[in-house]
Amino acid sequence: MNFIDLAEQQRHIRTKIDARIAAVLDHGNYIMGPEVKELETQLADFVGAKHCLSCANGTDALLIALMALGVTAGDAVFVPSFTFASTAEVVPLVGATIVLVDIDPRTYNMDPESLKRCIALVKSEGLKPAVVIPVDLFGLPADYNEIIPIAAENNMKVISDSAQAFGATLDGKSPCLVADITTTSFFPAKPLGCYGDGGALFTENEELAALINSLRVHGKGTEKYDNVRVGMNSRLDTVQAAILLEKLAVYPQELVSRQQAAEAYTEALADKFVVPHVPENATSVWAQYTLAAATQEERKAVMDGAKSQGVPTMIYYPKPLHEQVAYKDCMIDPKGAENSCRAAQTVFSIPMHGYLTSDEIEKVIKSVGFNYFLSEVKET
Numbered sequence: 562m563n564f565i566d567l568a569e570q571q572r573h574i575r576t577k578i579d580a581r582i583a584a585v586l587d588h589g590n591y592i593m594g595p596e597v598k599e600l601e602t603q604l605a606d607f608v609g610a611k612h613c614l615s616c617a618n619g620t621d622a623l624l625i626a627l628m629a630l631g632v633t634a635g636d637a638v639f640v641p642s643f644t645f646a647s648t649a650e651v652v653p654l655v656g657a658t659i660v661l662v663d664i665d666p667r668t669y670n671m672d673p674e675s676l677k678r679c680i681a682l683v684k685s686e687g688l689k690p691a692v693v694i695p696v697d698l699f700g701l702p703a704d705y706n707e708i709i710p711i712a713a714e715n716n717m718k719v720i721s722d723s724a725q726a727f728g729a730t731l732d733g734k735s736p737c738l739v740a741d742i743t744t745t746s747f748f749p750a751k752p753l754g755c756y757g758d759g760g761a762l763f764t765e766n767e768e769l770a771a772l773i774n775s776l777r778v779h780g781k782g783t784e785k786y787d788n789v790r791v792g793m794n795s796r797l798d799t800v801q802a803a804i805l806l807e808k809l810a811v812y813p814q815e816l817v818s819r820q821q822a823a824e825a826y827t828e829a830l831a832d833k834f835v836v837p838h839v840p841e842n843a844t845s846v847w848a849q850y851t852l853a854a855a856t857q858e859e860r861k862a863v864m865d866g867a868k869s870q871g872v873p874t875m876i877y878y879p880k881p882l883h884e885q886v887a888y889k890d891c892m893i894d895p896k897g898a899e900n901s902c903r904a905a906q907t908v909f910s911i912p913m914h915g916y917l918t919s920d921e922i923e924k925v926i927k928s929v930g931f932n933y934f935l936s937e938v939k940e941t
C-alpha cells in the first residue's frame with residue numbers, strides 16, 4: 562500500500578496527460594505557453610478568485626508575496642512554529658524577522674491568542690508587525706475569522722500559506738479570497754500536484770496581481786528586457802501547466818473520495834486516537850489525515866504495528882521550527898510554543914489520496930489498531 566498513490570491517479574488520466582504533453586511538444590512554447598494562461602484562468606475560477614498567477618513552486622510563491630507587499634528589514638513576519646520550513650525561510654530572504662507563533666491544539670493551525678502575544682512582544686522590541694502568514698495545515702483553513710481582524714487592528718497584511726489546502730472552504734467559500742495574497746504549491750504530493758515543481762498566488766487586488774506578474778519575470782516592465790524592479794525567475798513550466806489541467810479536471814471527484822475516506826477513518830478511530838477536528842464552518846481537502854496518540858511511545862508502537870501490517874504512516878512534522886537548528890534563535894511567543902511541541906511528539910498521518918478503496922481503508926484502520934493496547938497490556 563502507498564501513503565499517496567500517484568500511480569493509481571495516473572492510471573486514470575494517463576491518456577489525457579499524454580495528449581496534453583504531446584500538444585506542448587508540438588507547439589514548443591515551453592515557457593509561458595498557452596496552457597499556463599488556461600490553467601491560471603481555471604484555477605482562479607475554481608476558487609472564485611479575481612487573479613491567479615502561477616510560479617515555479619510554493620516556496621517562491623511565498624517569497625514573491627512578501628516582495629509584492631514590500632516587506633523589508635525592521636518588519637516582523639508571524640508564522641506558526643508547527644509547519645513546513647518554507648513558511649519561515651522566505652522571511653529572512655527579504656531582510657525581515659521571523660516570529661514563531663504557537664498553534665491551536667485542536668486544529669494544528671495558528672492560535673490567534675498566541676499571535677496577539679507575539680505582536681505585543683514585537684512592538685516592545687521596536688519592530689514593526691508587518692505580515693502574518695497563517696498556514697492551512699493538513700488541508701484545513703486557518704482561523705481567518707479571528708486572525709484577519711487582529712491583522713487589521715495592527716495594520717498588518719495577511720498571506721495565506723495554502724500549499725496544502727487548495728480547494729478547501731471556510732464559511733462556504735475558498736479562503737483564497739480573504740487574505741491579501743494566498744499561495745499554493747503543486748509539489749507532486751500535495752492534494753493538487755504536478756509532475757515536478759509548481760506553485761501559484763491568488764489575490765483580489767489588481768495592483769498586487771500586476772506586481773506579482775512583474776516580480777516572477779525579473780521585475781519586468783513592458784517586457785522582459787525592461788526591468789523596472791528587482792525580481793526573480795519563477796515561472797510554471799508549460800508542461801507542468803498542461804499536466805495540471807488534466808489533474809484539475811478530476812480534482813473535484815478526488816476531493817469527494819478524500820472526504821469519504823476521512824469520514825470512514827474518523828468513525829472507526831475516534832475512540833482510539835485524537836482524530837482531526839474540522840470546525841463546522843470549514844471543509845478540509847485532507848492533504849494529510851492526521852491522528853494523535855497519547856504519548857510519543859504509544860505513537861511509535863502504533864506506527865511500528867501499522868508497518869508490520871504493510872501500512873505506511875508518516876510524521877508531519879517531527880520537530881517544530883523553534884527546535885530546528887536553523888530557527889532555534891527566532892523570536893517566539895513569550896509563553897513558548899507548547900502545543901507545537903506536543904503535536905510534534907504525538908501526531909502521525911495515515912494513507913490518504915483520492916483513490917483509496919474500501920478494502921484499503923479497512924486495512925489501514927485495522928493496522929493502526931494492531932499495537933494500540935500495548936501500553937495498557939504493559940501496565941497490567
Ligand SMILES: *Cc1c(COP(=O)(O)O)cnc(C)c1O
Pocket residue numbers: 618619620621644645647648696722724725746747748758759760
Ligand atoms: C509544500 C509546502 C510549501 C512549499 O511548497 P514547495 O512547492 O515545495 O516549495 C510551503 N508551505 C507549506 C505549508 C507546504 O506544505
